[in-house]
Amino acid sequence: MQNKILGRVYVLGEDIDTDQIIPAAHLVYSLEDPDERKKYGEYALSGVPAALAGLPNGNMPFIEKGKSHSEFSIIIAAKNFGCGSSREHAPAALEIAGVKAVITPSYARIFYRNAVDGGFLIPAESEKSLVDYFKTGDQAELDFINKNVTNTRTGESFSVKELGQVSQIIEAGGIFEYARISGMLQENTHA
Amino acid sequence: MPMTITEKILAEHAGITGVSPGENIWVDTDILMTHDVCGPPTIGIFKQQFGEKASVFDPEKVVIIPDHYIFTNDKHANRNIDILRDFVKEHNLPNYYDVGTERYKGVCHIALAEEGWTRPGNVLFGTDSHTCTAGAFGQFATGIGNTDAAFILGTGKLWVKVPETMQFIIDGEIPPYVMAKDIILQIIGDIGVDGASYRTMEFAGSGVEAMSMEERMTLCNMVIEAGGKNGIIAADATTEEYVKARTDAPYKIFRNDADAKFHTTNYYKAEDLLPMVAQPHSPDNKASVRDVQSEKVTRAYIGSCTGGKFSDFVAAAEILKDQQVAVETFIVPATTEIDKLLRTTQINGHSLMQIFENAGAQIGKPSCAACLGGPADTFGRTHKDEICISTTNRNFPGRMGSKSSQVYLASPYTVAASALTGKITDPQEFLN
Ligand code: SF4
Numbered sequence: 001m002q003n004k005i006l007g008r009v010y011v012l013g014e015d016i017d018t019d020q021i022i023p024a025a026h027l028v029y030s031l032e033d034p035d036e037r038k039k040y041g042e043y044a045l046s047g048v049p050a051a052l053a054g055l056p057n058g059n060m061p062f063i064e065k066g067k068s069h070s071e072f073s074i075i076i077a078a079k080n081f082g083c084g085s086s087r088e089h090a091p092a093a094l095e096i097a098g099v100k101a102v103i104t105p106s107y108a109r110i111f112y113r114n115a116v117d118g119g120f121l122i123p124a125e126s127e128k129s130l131v132d133y134f135k136t137g138d139q140a141e142l143d144f145i146n147k148n149v150t151n152t153r154t155g156e157s158f159s160v161k162e163l164g165q166v167s168q169i170i171e172a173g174g175i176f177e178y179a180r181i182s183g184m185l186q187e188n189t190h191a
Numbered sequence: 192m193p194m195t196i197t198e199k200i201l202a203e204h205a206g207i208t209g210v211s212p213g214e215n216i217w218v219d220t221d222i223l224m225t226h227d228v229c230g231p232p233t234i235g236i237f238k239q240q241f242g243e244k245a246s247v248f249d250p251e252k253v254v255i256i257p258d259h260y261i262f263t264n265d266k267h268a269n270r271n272i273d274i275l276r277d278f279v280k281e282h283n284l285p286n287y288y289d290v291g292t293e294r295y296k297g298v299c300h301i302a303l304a305e306e307g308w309t310r311p312g313n314v315l316f317g318t319d320s321h322t323c324t325a326g327a328f329g330q331f332a333t334g335i336g337n338t339d340a341a342f343i344l345g346t347g348k349l350w351v352k353v354p355e356t357m358q359f360i361i362d363g364e365i366p367p368y369v370m371a372k373d374i375i376l377q378i379i380g381d382i383g384v385d386g387a388s389y390r391t392m393e394f395a396g397s398g399v400e401a402m403s404m405e406e407r408m409t410l411c412n413m414v415i416e417a418g419g420k421n422g423i424i425a426a427d428a429t430t431e432e433y434v435k436a437r438t439d440a441p442y443k444i445f446r447n448d449a450d451a452k453f454h455t456t457n458y459y460k461a462e463d464l465l466p467m468v469a470q471p472h473s474p475d476n477k478a479s480v481r482d483v484q485s486e487k488v489t490r491a492y493i494g495s496c497t498g499g500k501f502s503d504f505v506a507a508a509e510i511l512k513d514q515q516v517a518v519e520t521f522i523v524p525a526t527t528e529i530d531k532l533l534r535t536t537q538i539n540g541h542s543l544m545q546i547f548e549n550a551g552a553q554i555g556k557p558s559c560a561a562c563l564g565g566p567a568d569t570f571g572r573t574h575k576d577e578i579c580i581s582t583t584n585r586n587f588p589g590r591m592g593s594k595s596s597q598v599y600l601a602s603p604y605t606v607a608a609s610a611l612t613g614k615i616t617d618p619q620e621f622l623n
Pocket of ligand 1: 300319
């Protein structure tokens with residue numbers, strides 16, 4: 001795991017559910033097929049109503065039309081990010097679109113678990129909602145050593161919480177890697 | 192140490208004498224369920240991680256129920272069913288409910304109950320967030336992602352953080368026009384869509400004890416809409432009767448210790464409960480039907496794991512019989528078993544199906560259908576700015592298809608009554 005993540009920020013409101021992250025109609029594509037997989041990037045966050053897409057102004061598409069990779073690699077959102085369904089396609093879609101970390105005061109449980117166990121992205125928790133302190137397009141530096149995130153435009157820093165007990169799984173890169181390192185799974189179970 | 196039902200089930204499945212909330216433990220899986228949307232990626236991860244030739248942890252414990260995208264011409268959706276079929280064949284899995292066969296069931300959470308997979312004291316993991324429905328049977332049941340499911344498929348184990356339990360006690364006699372759906376909408380409205388995050392929601396009290404299994408399932412189904420990890424209701428004679436009629440498999444009934452610790456205990460007086468709706472676009476955007484009763488709707492939908500069970504249709508039929516709907520109305524039985532019952536059960540010489548057809552409703556085939564939008568040709572899916580009142584469980588933007596449609600969540604009684612008038616209507620107007 002890197003100690004720092006630097007990237008452009010995409011800002012969203014509260015209760016961003018899995019249907020907004022990846023609308024159900026797109027769940028038919030294969031996550032293994034390299035071409036079909038790109039569709040998840042293309043449709044990532046396409047369920048967010050236009051007015052709320054990219055705060056504070058809205059109407060900022062997360063992905064340019066026809067692309068599957070976003071210029072934004074850090075999402076800053078208000079509480080309860082990832083609520084709704086158990087679809088792992090949600091953190092997967094964000095990863096495929098190029099998201100490295102999400103920063104929010106709280107996550108829905110299954111999204112958090114999926115992000116960690118699948119090693120898709122880092123679910124960082126801020127002490128308070130940072131939605132009012134970042135604008136979509138700002139650059140943020142997320143620092144895991146100093147446990148803070150800085151808005152490089154304003155210079156303001158905000159604390160993020162310790163990753164806690166799951167940090168070992170995050171460090172390992174997911175539940176399978178963690179189970180191998182800790183001896184629960186034999187090395188040779190890997191294909 | 193004193194424990195709650197959920198703590199006891201988890202401790203037993205971790206092979207330890209006691210657990211406390213917040214602890215991370217590895218538990219053994221009794222049943223792993225997956226479906227057509229999350230099954231194929233789970234299989235992909237399983238093969239990638241354990242190898243093409245690896246065997247599953249226990250073929251008897253793997254239950255595969257295709258239900259989401261069944262009656263569609265979408266070629267990718269249909270390919271996903273083929274992936275399930277191939278995997279089942281390769282691994283000789285006995286518990287597969289294949290599309291297009293006698294065994295096809297429909298919505299997984301209701302199928303699990305009908306087929307005897309919801310057993311008190313067991314641990315059920317499912318690749319669907321509404322797996323929590325099975326908590327109605329005193330089972331620990333929770334939704335997981337594909338990676339976790341693939342891990343279980345190979346090892347039979349998963350790490351779980353022991354949740355704190357929030358108790359919801361509903362005491363007294365529930366009014367005849369109030370359904371479990373109204374109660375859970377009230378509770379979610381009170382605590383919010385993240386009000387039970389990471390926690391267990393336990394339902395108890397004389398009002399719950401008097402409920403049928405189907406009504407108890409409605410309560411537990413929607414704990415995920417409050418962020419809950421699982422729902423739980425202590426198993427009793429009603430539970431045992433339902434389970435024994437469907438399986439000979441062993442089960443074990445756990446109860447809360449007298450001095451078990453709860454995060455909070457919330458009391459509801461049954462007599463005070465009212466028909467409720469969740470307004471667009473969030474399940475916690477509650478209002479009593481009384482307060483929003485003039486609001487216009489353009490569509491009604493009765494179906495899903497929340498509101499497409501047999502008793503949900505009996506309730507709807509009570510209101511729709513000998514009447515005509517004023518807006519387009521969609522009826523989708525959750526399972527093939529319910530579909531059969533709707534054809535064979537009669538009220539005053541008419542089957543429930545006839546009652547719905549005579550009222551002008553359109554009838555779909557057992558599956559998830561428009562509950563989650565789905566491919567463009569999905570039965571009942573929204574495509575423009577419909578205002579739908581629905582017995583389903585989610586009304587986030589775009590959940591039923593179109594981002595510009597609006598969804599009100601309500602009980603089968605309220606949805607049926609509103610279908611007759613084209614505006615949100617208190618079912619008491621149509622119930623004697
Ligand atoms: S009926 Fe709806 S909520 Fe239930 S499993 Fe199907 S899609 Fe999910």
